[in-house]
Amino acid sequence: MFLTKEGVVKLGDLNVSKVCKRGLLRTQTGTPYYACPEVWKDMPYDFRSDIWSTGCVLYEMAMKQPPFRATTMKGLYSKVTTGKYDPVSSMYSKEFRDMIG
Numbered sequence: 001m002f003l004t005k006e007g008v009v010k011l012g013d014l015n016v017s018k019v020c021k022r023g024l025l026r027t028q029t030g031t032p033y034y035a036c037p038e039v040w041k042d043m044p045y046d047f048r049s050d051i052w053s054t055g056c057v058l059y060e061m062a063m064k065q066p067p068f069r070a071t072t073m074k075g076l077y078s079k080v081t082t083g084k085y086d087p088v089s090s091m092y093s094k095e096f097r098d099m100i101g
Helices: 048-063 073-082 094-100
Strands: 016-021 024-029
Antiparallel strands (some): 016 024
């Protein structure tokens, strides 16, 4: 989240992250928790990847944790590419749950 000089909060992503493995950093395109399966698979992607990422952010805002969680990048890859995540709490409306899931 970014805060403008005018005090407006904006949702954004710089589309680059650093991955640390054995003390070494490498640059990765896409933020792992929000990257769509196509990005994970190094396939072409388009505007739909932004919709995927927005869904991940909405999920995290509601559930206070990202939809896809794992202790390793390999585990995260598996969860994202298979679409495995815990359902959104029933305390939210069916419409909201359907929009995310």
